[in-house]
Amino acid sequence: MSFIAYLINGISLGSVYAIIALGYTMVYGIAKMLNFAHGDVIMIGCYVVFTTMSGLQFNPLLSVLISVVVCTVLGITIEKVAYKPLRKASPLAVLITAIGVSYLLQNAALLVFGADTKSFSSIITLPALKLADGKLVISSVAVVTVVTCLIIMTGLMLFIKKTKAGRAMLxxxxxxDAAQLMGINVNGTISLTFAIGSGLAAIAGVLLCxxxxxxxxYIGSMPGIKAFTAAVFGGIGSVPGAFIGGILLGIIEVLGRAYISSQLSDAIVFAVLIIVLLVKPTGILGKPIHEKV
Amino acid sequence: MKKLFGTKNMKKTTKDSFITYAMVILVFLIVQIMVGTGSMSSLLQGLLVPLCIYSIAAIGLNLCVGYLGELSLGHAGFMCVGAFSSAFFTKYMMDTGMNEILRFIIALIIGTLTAAFFGFLIGIPVLRLRGDYLAIVTLAFGEIIKNVMNVLYIVKDKDGLHFSMSDAASLNMAEEGTFLINGPKGIIGTPHQSTFTIGVILILVSLFVVYNLVNSRSGRAIMAIRDNRIAAESVGIPITKFKLMAFTLSAAIAGMGGVLYAHNLSTLTALPANFGYNMSIMLLVFVVLGGMGSFRGSIIAAVLLTMLPEVLRGLSDYRMLIYAVVLIAMMLFNWAPKAIEWRQRHSLKDMFTKKTKGVQ
Known part of the structure; x- marks a missing residue:
């Protein structure tokens, strides 16, 4: 029974990674850059929910909504201010700028909210699910997380396949360049991608917290890096890939923590990343990129 | 004789490296005089060795970022490897009555070589990747190192060395045994052997090595790979060999900084604060602010950015925030196509020589 419990924990954690990984994979697919600050957008989202819910006593759903709006605006602002001027610059310059933005968000949060650990009260207050005569208890957070993840995945796939804006993203x-010649607003599409990714980051942040x-x-940076690992694992640029990669990585992390070593669980996740990149750099569902001179 | 030593006939690159050596030596002399006359506060004196550590690590990272053109976020990991391996050796040899200076030199060599070995080991798979992937894998490597160091227990007693990766109790050590590495508590009781003089000597050594590399045939090959990998490959430059060479050397220099770090503190722990991802970012800030590819710049940036918040105490809360803003602003100013265009139009040189604008 404990194995199944670990597995469910892993799938729940993996669902959070999958939602975060969506932000990475979409931005990477469209802007060809690693948005290092994505993990810190999650952190800002968490603080917004914390402040509105514990400080201002808002309804949990309302504070999640506010958090999504704040993160969306933040994502678009970051893109416009820091990344857009560098769109034709070398990838190294863009990456370093992204690291700078991540660092900025962390330290701004440190100044505004302080370094002390705040305890986040879960917004999900449903009773836990008991199966098999109470031998297997599934927390309501896990259920809500997995369901949210599935809804987001389906919604996003439909959005990309069926709507005009989604097809423009593809x-x-x-x-x-070809897209621009076909009359697609490239800048607008990139902004939309950042907006969706950051909005999802806010939801992921709430679920994570x-x-x-x-x-x-600093809570955002580690899940951020792990979610990027998940995106790479599933094949960067692919939405279903992010889902598969996220779930697999969550399971690996939880099982690794349970059966190998609790202190080495991060090391195990990163070892997975290194192995994947060496054996199959394109990931599970990724397409190989051919390099032109 | 005059011709031989005249600066006019010197190659530009040689002159550049000599200016840097002279700068370091001059600063060293000034500091020595200030310490001798007692006009330096103890706060600043305590900063002297850390300044050397950061300068050395920044030189190492600059070789990787500025010349190899690959972003490494794992240099704190290499520092960690250098620090732990050298401190381990020093601790192990402490009760054997070995000459202290000899012990430090061997520890230095061990730390540097271990970091180089890890750089080589990581480099083989990682350098096949490019750009963002390389950055994230080096970051992952740094985190793995930190993680492993935190669960490593090594004890020395009359039966020899005991080794464990779970906890101290499973070591079966004899009663009089001593901890060499005590898991998250790290290595305790390393002697203070890092001095400012040693730090400056190590800065000069690493400068000598990197300048000689980048001004050599190999250095030009490395830069060719950075500028255009495919073109470099097509003229027969062995990409992997030169990339590995630069990366290994870069890791070794960072490891050297780590040795200095380990022997500057009595307690060495692998906490996120000393060897975490933030340390790698801080080194990156030094490199970017000093100018990618300029070793002199890295040293100046490392010294200024470490000293300023200490001197201006009120700023210390905002230090990291300022670093971040400076990093973003520098990148936008230096790399954004529009900023480059603007700088070309408003170049100071043109203003003084009154050149016609628009003519390149």
Whole structure:
């Protein structure tokens, strides 16, 4: 029974990674850059929910909504101010700028909210699910997380396949210049991608903090890096890939923590990343990129 | 004789390196005089060795970022490897009555070589990747190192060394045994052997090595790979060999900084604060602010950015925030196509020589 419990924990954690990984994979597919600050957008989202809910006594759903709006605006602002001027610069310059933004968000949060750990009260207050005569208890957070993840995945796939804006995103990720010639607003599409990714980051942040209820300015960076690992694992640029990669990585992390060593669980996740990149750099569902001179 | 030593006939690159050596030596002399006359506060004196540590690590990272053109976020990991391996050796040899200076030199060599070995080991797979992937894998490597160091227990007693990766109790150590590495508590009781003089000597050594590398045939090959990998490959430059060479050397220099770090503190722990990802970022800030590819710049940036918040106490809360803003502003100013265009139009040189604008 404990194995199944670990597995469910892993899937729940993996669902959070999958939602975060969506932000990475979409931005990487379209802007061809690693948005290092994505993890810190999650952290800002958590602080917004914390402040509005514990400080201002807002309804949990309302504070999640506010958090999504704040993160969306933040994502678009970051893109406009820091990344857009560098769109034609070398990838190294863009990456260093992204690291700078991540650092900025962390330290701004440190100044505004302080370095002390805040305890986040879960927004999900449903009773836990008991199966098999109470031998298997599934927390409500896990259920809500997995369901949210599935809804987001389905919604996003439908959005990309069925709507005009979604197809524009596909076109821009395929060939930016050709897309522009076809009359697609490339800048607008990139902004939209950042907006969706950051909005999802806020939801992921709430789910993450509900499962692990501590809040510091640094909570975003580790899940961010792990979610990027998940995105790479599933094949960067692919939405279903992010889902598969996220779930697998969550399971690996939880099982590794349970059966190998609790202190080495991060090391295990990163070892997975290194192995994946060496054996199959394109990931599970990724397409190989051919390099032109 | 005059011709031989005249600066006019010197190659530009040689002159550049000599200016840097002279700068370091001059600063060293000034500091020595200030310490001798007692006009330096104890706060600043305590900063002297850390300044050397950061300068050395920044030189190492600059070789990787500025010349190899690959972003490494794992240099704190290499420092960690250098620090722990050298401190381990020093601790192990402490009760054997070995000459202290000899012990430090061997510890230095061990730390540097271990970091180089890890750089080589990581480099083989990692350098096949490019850009963002390389950055994230080096970051992952740094985190793995930190993680492993925190669960490593090594004890020395009359039966020899005991080794464990779970907890101290499973070591079966004899009663009089001593901890060499005590898991999250790290290595305790390393002697203070890092001095400012040693730090400056190590800065000069690492400068000598990197300048000689980048001004050599190999250095030009490395830069060719950075500028255009495919073109470099097509003229027959062995990409992997030169990339590995630069990366290994870069890791070794960072490891050297780590040795200095380990022997400056009595307690060495692998906490996120000393060897975490933030340390790698801080080194990156030094490199970017000093100018990618300029070793002199890295040293100046490391010294200024470490000293300023200490001197202006009120700023210390905002230090990291200022670093971040400076990093973003520098990148936008230096790399954004529009900023480059603007700088070309408003170049100071043109203003003084009154050149016609628009003519390149």
């Amino acid at each position: 076109a821009v990720s395929e060939d930016k 509900s499962a692990y209820p501590t809040l510091t300015p």
